[in-house]
Amino acid sequence: MPDIPSASIVRLSLQALESYCGQFADTMIIMLDETIKIVHVNTRFLKETGYAESDLLERPLHTITDGAVQWTDPDVMFETIVSRLQRPVNEGIPLQLNTVEGHRIFATASPIIVQTEQGIRCLLFLYGHNDMRSGNLIERFGETMLRDEHIGVILLQPESLKILDISPLACQLLGVEQSAVVNVELSSFFAEAEKEYAIICEALASGEKVRNYPLTWRYEDKQSELLMDVGLLHSAIFAREGAYIIFKDVTNLRSLETQVQRSDRLAMIGQIAAGAAHEIRNPLTAIRGFLQMFRKTMIEHNMNKEKEYTDIMLGELDRINHLVGEFLLLSKPKQMTTSWIGVESVLRDIMPVVSSEALLHNVTVNWDDQMELPRVLADGEMLKQVFLNLCKNGIEAMTEGGTLTVRGSVLQLGKSSRIVIEIQDTGPGIPLDLINKIFDPFVTTKQNGTGLGLSVCQRILHDFGGTISATSRDKGALFTVMLPC
Ligand SMILES: Nc1ncnc2c1ncn2[C@@H]1O[C@H](COP(=O)(O)OP(=O)(O)OP(=O)(O)O)[C@@H](O)[C@H]1O
Ligand SMILES: [Mg+2]
Incomplete structure (x- = not known):
């Protein structure tokens, strides 16, 4: 056990300590024992990091932290904390936490050392700090993603589902004006696409990402085939600072795909048609030949009415012949002379x-x-x-x-x-x-x-x-x- 100057130690019962922690509903708090194992976390901490309490209790702190401060040795940790506490202005200790989803929370830990009836406890109050890497997440995301010419991006406020920004390509793909949709609720914009809207809402509520969801977007007489991604933007201290929807245009790819499918289908129909067409054509030739003979005989015998019937029959036979000809062309083009x-x-x-x-x-x-x-x-x-x-x-x-x-x-x-x-x-x-x-x-x-x-x-x-x-x-x-x- 490290030697901690008594001036740096607060004395409190565990019960009093936990009720003290309860007063900080908006601050992430984590409590460590003398071996740097986690013995208590508050609700805010669980909410921001996504862990369940049972995931964390008895777990060494360094298994959920990253970056420069990685405490594995209790002596080092208490020394660091004591030296900070002895300074006239407590600067706090930068700490990087890993969330369940693998995001990083950049925070400043403000420590207190407490002597309880069960031994020494270290209490860390965690605040977001002004590290450049955390900055304004929405702005940083927007700067890079909204400028990308190849993807359509919508930035959302995750709770109200209001559109914060939209990229030029998204406007073009979806057929909207940027000024007409910024600050508008997504629901009115997705009025015609109820299913997709439900998927977006569900993804944002559950925090589950959506990847490459295919959708067909129609406006006026245009139709685009899109793939949609939906996800939340996690910042240093807030689990959900923003949300994004990304659209990728795959219209050309899809039409190529349907063309290939169509060619395949044509080839199959063609094979069937070719067989049938030949079988039809041969008897037709015989029928046509004999009909023409009848016609001649009828003309010779002045059987005008009967001759008219044969004319109709010949006409209809020609129609069948023409149809069969088209069938054959579909299946196997006649000898081409290019x-x-x-x-x-x-x-x-x-x-x-x-x-x-x-x-x-x-x-x-x-x-x-x-x-x-x-x-x-x-x-x-x-x-x-x-x-x-x-x-x-x-x-x-x-x-x-x-x-x-x-x-x-x-x-x-x-x-x-x-x-x-x-x-x-x-x-x-x-x-x-x-x-x-x-x-x-x-x-x-x-x-x-x-x-x-x-x-x-x-x-x-x-x-x-x-x-x-x-x-x-x-x-x-x-x-x-x-x-x-
Ligand atoms: N210019 C057009 N304007 C509106 N609809 C069209 C036009 N061209 C084709 N279509 C639609 O496409 C369908 C298929 O055309 P297709 O030429 O393959 O067959 P069809 O014209 O119906 O029959 P056939 O060519 O044997 O007379 C048509 O029935 C029609 O509904
Ligand atoms: Mg036609």
Whole structure:
């Protein structure tokens, strides 16, 4: 037992000591015995550090401290304390505490040595101190995180859930103005995303972090795929000084993922369709042949009514044949004859057909017949089918008439470039819940549609290294085709 000058010792019964400690509800207090084992902690200490009392009792102090002051030898500890107590101004002793979650609390320990009926006790009153490392946590976090261009950050007051600050990228991703959301409660901002709001509240109440929670955020006609992190900011003396929500934009990654899934699904459907299509086509050829023979005989015998029936049957057979043809194209494209071709000449070839269809539907076609684009390596006939399908869809969507615009441009992507063909209509647009599905086979909203048009387009473009995407605004749909050039 170290030799402690009696002037440095207070004499109190344990009971009186504990009731004395009870008066400091806002201060963290820890009591040590002569061997530097923890024998008592107050509620504030438990709350700030996250330990249970049973975790700490009988535990050596150094197992929860870090930094310069690490007391393992009672002589050293009491010497340090006594020398501090003998100074005219008690400066306190800097102490770093480790919380249950592995955070650090930078505190100043103000010690008292007490003689009780059970022996010497050392009482440490712990206060936050002005160490630069603790500073204003929210400010420090904000300075680094809010400036990061790659993540969207919202800083929150953890109790009221008011937004303290929001980074420019978060504003852009979520479609809000910074001035409109700062000081606003998160609940009003997340009004449309109840589930996510509940997850945030739960995380902040329990202190459990949320990592990479996937969510789809929609505003106006835009949709972003995000990953969300939620957590509390722990400061030196307060367990929860702030809270953060971090958003990472994974929209591009997700669309790549769905494209891969779609390609896989297309390949599977294709295999099934190819088998079925061949089996259908062969008997069709026989039926068609014999029907044509009947037709001839009927004409010879002036059986006009019967001839009309065979005409209808032949027409219907052609429809089946066409459908089967599309099936086959979906599964295994017909022998491709690729060459370097000008897309403008492909468009020029289909424009007469498009224009006559447009005329029927009271639609104006707007396109620059003088446009010149770099050549692409593709099959011209197949590209015709792509653009015909897209123009046909646009015209069919504009039941009340409108304008179909076809534009061409070149996009430079690093060292490679793409030609971009945009086909835009002024129809009703595509509902948000449908837009992700329209490239899937058999998805149609039309009474006589097959729902194969767009999946065939996607299949063809995929084979030439191209892509197709759709966006929809108030005033119609926009299909964008890109091909490497
Ligand atoms: N320009 C557009 N405007 C609005 N909706 C569209 C447009 N283009 C496609 N769609 C929607 O996408 C669905 C699928 O189109 P897709 O071309 O694959 O098949 P379809 O047009 O229904 O049938 P088919 O092409 O065999 O006539 C359409 O039924 C329609 O609901
Ligand atoms: Mg179509």
